[in-house]
Amino acid sequence: MATTYRRTPTKAELRRQRMEELINFPLDWVEERSGLVGGVRYFLFRNVPSDINWMQTLGSAALTAFLVQAITGVILAMYYDPSASTDPHTGKPVAWESIVNITDHLTMGWLVRGMHKWGASVFIILMFLHMGRVFLFGAYKYPRELNWIIGVLILVMGMMEGFTGYLLPWDQTAYWASVVGINLNGTAPFLGPWLAQFLRGGQEISGETLTRFYSLHMLVIPGAIIALITLHLYLVIRLGVTSPPWSKDAAGMEPEEAEADGRRAGLTRPVPRPAGASAMQAEPGGRE
Amino acid sequence: MEPEQPSPDTEHESLHEEPHLPPPTLWPIGFAIGIVVVLVGLVINPELISSIGAAIAIVFGVLWARDATAELRGESLVVEPERRQMKEAGDGMTAPPADQQGVALPPVDPSTVTRSRFLEGATLGLGGVIGGLITVPVAGFALLPSFLGQKQHKVDLGPLSSFPLNKWFITTFIVDPAEGEVSRRTAFIRNNGVVSTTDPKTKQTTQQPSFTIISNHCAHLGCPVQANGPTSDILKQPIVVEHTANGRVELNPVVPAGYGCPCHGGQYDTEGNRTAGPPVRALDRFDFEVDNGRLILLSTYSVSHVVGTGAQAKIHKYQESGPGEHLDGPEQWFYPLQPPHH
Numbered sequence: 098m099a100t101t102y103r104r105t106p107t108k109a110e111l112r113r114q115r116m117e118e119l120i121n122f123p124l125d126w127v128e129e130r131s132g133l134v135g136g137v138r139y140f141l142f143r144n145v146p147s148d149i150n151w152m153q154t155l156g157s158a159a160l161t162a163f164l165v166q167a168i169t170g171v172i173l174a175m176y177y178d179p180s181a182s183t184d185p186h187t188g189k190p191v192a193w194e195s196i197v198n199i200t201d202h203l204t205m206g207w208l209v210r211g212m213h214k215w216g217a218s219v220f221i222i223l224m225f226l227h228m229g230r231v232f233l234f235g236a237y238k239y240p241r242e243l244n245w246i247i248g249v250l251i252l253v254m255g256m257m258e259g260f261t262g263y264l265l266p267w268d269q270t271a272y273w274a275s276v277v278g279i280n281l282n283g284t285a286p287f288l289g290p291w292l293a294q295f296l297r298g299g300q301e302i303s304g305e306t307l308t309r310f311y312s313l314h315m316l317v318i319p320g321a322i323i324a325l326i327t328l329h330l331y332l333v334i335r336l337g338v339t340s341p342p343w344s345k346d347a348a349g350m351e352p353e354e355a356e357a358d359g360r361r362a363g364l365t366r367p368v369p370r371p372a373g374a375s376a377m378q379a380e381p382g383g384r385e
Numbered sequence: 386m387e388p389e390q391p392s393p394d395t396e397h398e399s400l401h402e403e404p405h406l407p408p409p410t411l412w413p414i415g416f417a418i419g420i421v422v423v424l425v426g427l428v429i430n431p432e433l434i435s436s437i438g439a440a441i442a443i444v445f446g447v448l449w450a451r452d453a454t455a456e457l458r459g460e461s462l463v464v465e466p467e468r469r470q471m472k473e474a475g476d477g478m479t480a481p482p483a484d485q486q487g488v489a490l491p492p493v494d495p496s497t498v499t500r501s502r503f504l505e506g507a508t509l510g511l512g513g514v515i516g517g518l519i520t521v522p523v524a525g526f527a528l529l530p531s532f533l534g535q536k537q538h539k540v541d542l543g544p545l546s547s548f549p550l551n552k553w554f555i556t557t558f559i560v561d562p563a564e565g566e567v568s569r570r571t572a573f574i575r576n577n578g579v580v581s582t583t584d585p586k587t588k589q590t591t592q593q594p595s596f597t598i599i600s601n602h603c604a605h606l607g608c609p610v611q612a613n614g615p616t617s618d619i620l621k622q623p624i625v626v627e628h629t630a631n632g633r634v635e636l637n638p639v640v641p642a643g644y645g646c647p648c649h650g651g652q653y654d655t656e657g658n659r660t661a662g663p664p665v666r667a668l669d670r671f672d673f674e675v676d677n678g679r680l681i682l683l684s685t686y687s688v689s690h691v692v693g694t695g696a697q698a699k700i701h702k703y704q705e706s707g708p709g710e711h712l713d714g715p716e717q718w719f720y721p722l723q724p725p726h727h
Contacts, residue, residue, distance in 0.1 A: 181565070181567045182565055183566050190566070273608060273609075273648070276606070277606045277608060279607075280606040281606055283710070284707070284708075284710060286720070287719065287720070289720070290706070290707050290720060290722075294532060294724040295532075297531070298531050299531055299535060300726055301560070302567075303567055303568060304565075304567055
């Protein structure tokens, strides 16, 4: 809705008004048809305790590390060739040669591969730090037990990404580490030998092991991780963020007097605006 | 902008006019059958069957179109009347009156299969059937090829004359030439000479060659064990290279004092018995046969321990099991079922 002026608006004010309408039009268009703008606003501007600290950004950091892995992984998949057969010209395995090509010959390939390789460790380390924070803050307690369980599943999936990704360079380290890793799984009681044979794709490690590890590494497990992260975030939004253990705020209480005068307005909360504003200015939740 | 309010006239009309739904018709089914016949005909016989299908589709399509446009062409509509019995809404009936005349649909008995209950069941049931039809082949394809149809490969290691009596060789060979270098394996082989064995039933004595053929897969976690001892360059003996049906075979002479694993330090004696470190049993061995004077490797088997040496060795032989799996003692009950091997 256009701002009402008590006097005739100046040229600059009119230009500003037109600009606002121009920017708001596509957002309003999307909001009216999907409610997505309100949803994103609800996510970004939801209430969090006033005394949260930097430790509580470790989860977002782990998510960022996962996104880095996903994006660099997609690009690496454009150049990587998961074939155990031997290149007749050089006598070297095709998979290993494609890694050499990415690292030594393709423009900035060394950078993207390095980001993926070292980012893998960063992802795992950040998940552990995030887990430690949740444990030490007691944030796994009722009603957030289910989110702890989902988080543990994400951690396990992350480890499986590490295990399957380690074979892909197809060098001596990769090969023997995978032999040992698969046989380690094989010593699990009862179903271990079956699990090992499934991972190998047969009785012996072979080219089929490489292709199935590649498929697991870039399709199956990342899909599962994305689904689990979605659930994880849904529960974070639904249940809210916990205060630190030393918080003086009573749990579950909203400091209403603080909200009334807008003192908490800022990064995590929008400045109160007059009612009837456009979607970008609507209160969290969007539609009433 | 203000939403458009219906004018009093149109409101009046819309309340009292019959709904503009076409009467129920079966013609679309005939039309659909015609389309199916056209598509099947495209595969089987485009000229004949597709033409028949097209004719069916056109006939029923015209009939359908005439039905749908009957009202527009001014023909009178025949609407089937409601045949279900209407009941008075009285005592004990939960359904409220549909209007002020007190006529209502009868309350539904919970055991009655209503249309919505039938559709709910049909959706879940059909969804389950379709899901199962897709899942079974996909899951089977993902899991079964690792277990079924495991091929046994015979490996030709060349003539017996390449293996002098009582000499050890580190032998490397390709198990499956189609798979290439990735299937290269290593075995420690010693020719024990010819032994005469007597069959206890027939009392016949046969002369059979004896070989000790030990796999280099560590019985701890599968790393490649190494022979502890001098090889060709120290012994000043040449590496024998043969080209057989299995490609390049290398025989590297060695005088082993035993075998050791570089990964976690497992140690074995020359018969493959564990002497130190984390392995849970002795090294696996290869079955073999002699065909036309050539040594042929067959599949592997697992060994708990070996008593004695060479041709006189008593091998405690078990089904092929993965590294780290116990074959005897109470721990063997952890591995009751082995996946299929060749």
